[in-house]
Amino acid sequence: MNKDTSNINSLENEAIYIMREVAAQFEKPVLLFSGGKDSITLVRLAVKAFYPAKIPFPLMHIDTGHNFPETIEFRDRLCKELGLELIVRNVQDSIDEGKVKEESGRYASRNMLQTTTLLDAIEEFKFDACIGGARRDEEKARAKERIFSVRDDFGQWDEKNQRPELFDMLNGDIEHGQNVRVFPISNWTELDVWSYIEQENIEIPSIYFAHKRKVFLRDGMIWSAEDDVVYRDENEEVLEKMVRFRTVGDMSCTAAVYSDAVSISKVVEEIRDSTISERGARIDDKRSEGAMEKRKQQGYF
C-alpha cells in the first residue's frame, strides 16, 4: 500500500492516528457532531480508524433549535446507518432553564448560547475528550490551536499557555474535571475536506449544493428567507436565487453564497477558484476583530 504519496492521504493517516490516540488515552471521549461537512468527515475517519470494530465513542449534537432541517434529517439517518449512539442536548432547554438569555435584534443568534449547553453536557456525561472538526485555516485564532487542546474546569482556553506539541506525540494527561478538545483535521484546508469527500464519495446534506432558495440581501451577504429564524426587516426584499451554503452553522449566523455547483466535483472546482474565505459568510466572526478568540476563551468549540 502506498498511502502517503498525496497530501490528502497523509492528512488522512494523521487524522486516523489522532482518533486512535483519543480512544487510547481517554476514558470518556465524545465526537461533537454538528451535521456539517467537517464533522461528517470526522465520522468517516473514525469509522476507518477502528474498522472492523465500531467507533468506540458516541456522537453528541448541541442543537441550537435553529439548524437547517436538512441537517437534522441527515444526522439521524447517518447515525442509524452506522449504528452509532447519538446524544442530543438542546439550547432551547438552557434558555427554558434560565441559564442563557436569547439575543434580540436583527443580528440575534443562538451561536454564542451553544457554549453553555455544551459545557453543561460535558459535565453531565463527564466527557474527558471532545473531538471536533475545527481547522486551523478557518480563522486566525484557530490557527494557534493545538491538536490536543486542554480546557480547564470552566471549559476555558488559555491561549497564551498552551502545551507545546512536538513531532506527533500527543500528551492527553489531564486532571479530574479538565477536558481536552481534540482536532483531528487541524491541518486540513477547506479544499482538502472537499477533495476527501469527493475521493471517499461521502454523502453530505443537500444544502451544501446549489439549489433555488428564497433569500434576502443584507450587508452584502445572502440570507435565507425560508425560515423564521433569521430576522428580516419589512423593507428587505425577498428574492429567489441559486445558492449554496459553505458552512452549516446555526441558520441565524450562516449566510449563503451564489453558486451553480450542483455536485461534489463542481463544489471542489468552485472552492479552488474562490476569492472569498469560508468563514467570510459567517456573521459570528464579523462581530469584532477578535470574535472567535473571545468565544474560544469562554469555552466555545
Added chain:
Amino acid sequence: MEVLKIATAGSVDDGKSTLIGRILYDTKSLTSDKLKAIEDKSEQLGYDYLDFSLATDGLMAEREQGITIDVAHIYFSTKKKSYIIADTPGHVEYTRNMVTGASTSQASIILIDARKGVIEQTNRHFFINNLLRVKDVVVAINKMDLVDYSEETYNKIKADFSELMSKRDYQDQKITFIPVSALQGDNVVNKSDKMPWYTGDALLQHLEDLDKKDIYNVGTPRFPVQYVIRPKTEDFHDFRGYAGKVYGGELSVGDDIIVLPSKTRSKIKDIYFYDEKYETASRRSSVTITLENDINVSRGDMIVKENDLPTIDKQFTANVCWMDSENLTVGGKYIVQHGVNKVLAKVDRINHKINPDYSGIDKEATSLGVNDIASVSFKLNKPIFFDQFKNHRTNGSFILIDPQSNNTVGAGFIQ
C-alpha cells in the same frame, strides 16, 4: 500533490510575519475578505503600505503588541506543492515554540535583518534548527531595500553566518542564502531586478524545487502499537488487530517480527487499511496489523523486524530542551512519553549545559531553566525501545511530562 512543512525563525521586527504575508499575497492565497481586513486595518493604523503581518498575528494580544506569541499555522498551495508554514515567534522566551515548529518541519527559514546582521538570536535559531536536524535551511537576509540592495552587506552577513556553520553538529544540513525584501516583494515570490548580482532563485522557487526525499522517515521500520482492535462481532469473532503508524521503513505481509518488550516472535499475517488488505504498509501510514500467532500485545508495545532491533534499555542520554518555568533538577521525576509509550523517569545527571549561541558548554550546571538546552542522563522504571535521534527521528525523540501539572515541560533527542 506533495506537502512541505516549513518553520520560520527570526527576531522581533525581522519582518517574519511580513514575509509570510507577502508570500500569501503574491501567490494570491489571500482571499478578498482577508485582504480587505488587512487594508482596513493598515489604513486605521495610518500606514502608507499594507501591513501583511496582520494576516498572521491571530491573537488579540499579538495585534496589540505587534508581536507573534504563539506558533501559528498558515496554509497555501501552488500548482506543485501544498505548504504548511509554522510561524514561530523569535523572542528569547519563546524558544520552545521554535523547537515545536521545527520538530514537524522539513525545511526552515531563518530571517536576518540586513541592517543588523548576524546577532545572538540568529545563533540560537540556527543552533535549534541544527539540533533538530532540519534538512533544508534558508537564510533569508531581509530588508535589503533599507541597505540599498547592497551586495557588500549581503556578503558580509553570509561570511558571518558561514562561521556559525563550521561549528554545527549536523554537517549535512543544506543551507541557502537569499537576499529579500518582504515589504517590497523582492526575491520572495518574484525574482527582483534590483539585485542583479544575485543569481540564485527567489525564495518560493527555491522551496518549489526542494528535493522531496523524506530523510526523516528513512531507517528501519518501527511499529508502536497504539490501540488494540477487538470487534467481538460474529463476522470478526477472533479478530485481534494492532493499530498504529509505521515509522522508518515499510512492513510487509510475511515479515518475521518481534514484539517488544516480550520478545515474542511471529509473522505479519494481514495488513489492513480500513476494509482493504494490502501487501505492504508504507511509512507513516496508519494501518491495522494482524499476526500469525495469538500472542498478547498491548498499547506501548513495539513491533519490529526480527533482524533489526532498537536499543532496549532502562537508561539513556539525550539532548533536552527545557520548556517549563519550573527548573529541571537532578533527581527530579518526570514522565517520558516516547511515541505512544509512557514511562516514569528520574534525572540521573546533567552532563553539561549547551550554550545555544555556540559559545561553549557549562559542565557545572545543576539545574535547567526555561529554554535551556543540555545533555541529560535519565533512568527509567521500565525499558523503552529507542534509536539514536540522528538515525531515527521518531524513535529517537521523546517529550517530558510533569506528573504534577500534566504539562509538557521538555523535549529530548536521544544521543
